[in-house]
Amino acid sequence: MHQTLPFLFVVVIVIVLVQMLAKKLNVAYPILVVVAGLLVSLIPSVPTLRLNPDWVFFVFLPPLLFDAAWSISFKGLKRWWRIIGSFSFLVVFFTATAVAFFANSFIPGFSLALGFLLGGIVSPPDAVSAGAIMKFVNIPKSTATILEGESLFNDASSLIIFRFAMIAVATGQFIWSEAIFSFSWMVLGGVGIGLLIGWIFMQAHKRLPMDAPSNIVFTLIEPFILYWVAEQVHSSGVMAVVTGGLFLANRRFRILNSEARIRGFSFWQSFVFLLNGVVFFVIGLDLKEVVEGLNKAGVSIGDGIFYGIIVTAFIIFIRIVASFIALFSTFLFRRSIIAPDFSFKKAWSTPLVLGWTGMRGVVSLAAACSIPVYLDDGTAFPQRELILFISFMVIILTLFVQGLTLPFILRRVKLNRMIKISEGEKSFETQLRRDLWQFSIKEIEKKYHHHIEGNVFLASALAKWQQKLDTVEEALVNAETKTVYLELLEAQRQFLIEKNKASHIEEEVIRKEITLIDIEEEKVKLL
Known part of the structure; x- marks a missing residue:
């Protein structure tokens, strides 16, 4: 057990490193992991892991x-x-x-x-x-x-x-x-x-x-x-x-x-x-x-x-x-x-x-x-x-x-379209977003219009949705915009990390704000 357990830890580390290499080479990681296992099996005195x-x-x-x-x-x-x-x-x-x-x-x-x-x-x-x-x-x-x-x-x-x-x-x-x-x-x-x-x-x-x-x-x-x-x-x-x-x-x-x-x-x-x-x-x-x-x-x-x-x-x-x-x-x-x-x-x-x-x-x-x-x-x-x-x-x-x-x-090769499809996948995605923004604007104006005045958060959300609806999708989120925004989020993270070192603010508060930034980053990556 004392010999096998360290070997298992090494196996996990090897798998993670191989996955990094596979991502860099743009190759499916199971292929390289099999190669890694084969190479490790050639090393003398390696513990046997019978499946x-x-x-x-x-x-x-x-x-x-x-x-x-x-x-x-x-x-x-x-x-x-x-x-x-x-x-x-x-x-x-x-x-x-x-x-x-x-x-x-x-x-x-x-x-x-x-x-x-x-x-x-x-x-x-x-x-x-x-x-x-x-x-x-x-x-x-x-x-x-x-x-x-x-x-x-x-x-x-x-x-x-x-x-x-x-x-x-x-x-x-x-x-x-x-x-x-x-x-x-x-x-x-x-x-x-x-x-x-x-x-x-x-x-x-x-x-x-x-x-x-x-x-x-x-x-x-x-x-x-x-x-x-x-x-x-x-x-x-x-x-x-x-x-x-x-x-x-x-x-x-x-x-x-x-x-x-x-x-x-x-x-x-x-x-x-x-x-x-x-x-x-x-x-x-x-x-x-x-x-x-x-x-x-x-x-x-x-x-x-x-x-x-x-x-x-x-x-x-x-x-x-x-x-x-x-x-x-x-x-x-x-x-x-x-x-x-x-x-x-x-x-x-x-x-x-x-x-x-x-x-x-x-x-x-x-x-x-x-x-x-x-x-x-x-x-x-x-x-x-x-x-x-x-x-x-x-x-x-x-x-x-x-x-x-x-x-x-x-x-x-170019895959021939065999089954009836009304529109491309990207156009469906774009239309779905626009429908969602339109629904959100109507919903807040219909049910919560009396909350907008004096509520900066709701007013800002309404303005943001309206701006998205009025903007062409390609101009709203393109590769350059996404890169700049992700860099800005990273700068916000670094600011909070430095703030955590230099201030007496509870670390849990800092972590919560960083988590919100992380969620925002994942949202942007999906666009």
């Missing part, structure tokens, strides 16, 4: 999915639910089936059941990887919503495939009736448990006299309880967490006050960053041990790399094919939502980008690591080390190849 799958499933996965559910647009989910559902379930099943037959045909010693096991592991794109990489690329909001929504739900379908494949490998048989019943219960039960427990927590947030810290603590324990309860009744913990998270996120403005939302956002941003960093670091750190296991199993590293490359190339190809199928299906069966200027000649880029964004990550890693060393009868689990190595290869190759090339691809 316990229970830790991933019960400690890492629930909060990561819960945070993703809070981050995604619920309106976007409803708008794109057909294509999200297709990618989350149909494409995952299609990919797993294709990988099963591919592995059975091209990898010696792989039965169809082992092929489905591998397919269940590598079929789901990762929410964490996709989210981290999409922050560094300019991608249309609709495409981003589809990718985020898909990665929320596909974990459940892939883990169901993985679970049934494990049974087939262990028992040598597969009963379709039981599988269909179990699948239905896992999905429907997970959704039902998520809604029920989400409703209970919503009532707790609304009715209990909570402050911001207690509200944040409740949001921290919610994903773990959702996952644990669902798993206790052999349902899908993933579906429960995602459903409960979406239920609560859609009601955040009714159950959390502004202080809890602001503080909670900062807390969850740091917490999720730490969880992501540790997971991806351990991926790189454990690769050395996976390679050693492959050698002990009598499989050459060259063969393992070859199988990893062909499986990775195959699942990328399958995903691109599935994306084109989704495009044609939408055109054939949902013509009412197709944009008038839609052209098949120009539309090839959209399914290509959708197909190229299938980075694998934490779920694939946890599923691979959860394969037991021995079957119930005491015999060694067939092809375990090779499956583990191929899974690691798929994760690393998709992160590096797709993650590093996606920004280049998006710069080179």
Whole structure:
């Protein structure tokens, strides 16, 4: 413990430093964190951090999915639910089936059941990887919503495939009736448990006299309880967490006050960053041990790399094919939502980008690591080390190849507008602000006009809103204006810091004023 604990502290420091470097290089940090883990594993006498799958499933996965559910647009989910559902379930099943037959045909010693096991592991794109990489690329909001929504739900379908494949490998048989019943219960039960427990927590947030810290603590324990309860009744913990998270996120403005939302956002941003960093670091750190296991199993590293490359190339190809199928299906069966200027000649880029964004990550890693060393009868689990190595290869190759090339691809191709959209995203944002200012002016003149006289604050607010309404958006907030204003806020901060040193004013008063400046700075950055 005295050796491992300092090493964990060093790991956290390394993750933070690597994230700084990734930001400077404009690269998604999970990619560099994996490299850092791999380099650290080469250092002699480094403590071994074996990734316990229970830790991933019960400690890492629930909060990561819960945070993703809070981050995604619920309106976007409803708008794109057909294509999200297709990618989350149909494409995952299609990919797993294709990988099963591919592995059975091209990898010696792989039965169809082992092929489905591998397919269940590598079929789901990762929410964490996709989210981290999409922050560094300019991608249309609709495409981003589809990718985020898909990665929320596909974990459940892939883990169901993985679970049934494990049974087939262990028992040598597969009963379709039981599988269909179990699948239905896992999905429907997970959704039902998520809604029920989400409703209970919503009532707790609304009715209990909570402050911001207690509200944040409740949001921290919610994903773990959702996952644990669902798993206790052999349902899908993933579906429960995602459903409960979406239920609560859609009601955040009714159950959390502004202080809890602001503080909670900062807390969850740091917490999720730490969880992501540790997971991806351990991926790189454990690769050395996976390679050693492959050698002990009598499989050459060259063969393992070859199988990893062909499986990775195959699942990328399958995903691109599935994306084109989704495009044609939408055109054939949902013509009412197709944009008038839609052209098949120009539309090839959209399914290509959708197909190229299938980075694998934490779920694939946890599923691979959860394969037991021995079957119930005491015999060694067939092809375990090779499956583990191929899974690691798929994760690393998709992160590096797709993650590093996606920004280049998006710069080179122009995504064709396929779905009807009335106006650009920026014009909606501008109009929304103007509507808000207009409403504010009418509201204060209608209900509080008698408070304006003699009230400098209200009069100033009214004048500010009127000035914004009368000013062209580009002239109001441009890059130069924003830079000057942020520099002014920084000068105000420095003034208060010096004031704190030179005066007898209580430091809490100074801190409160600096907090207000910080909030104002964040507001300006969002403009």
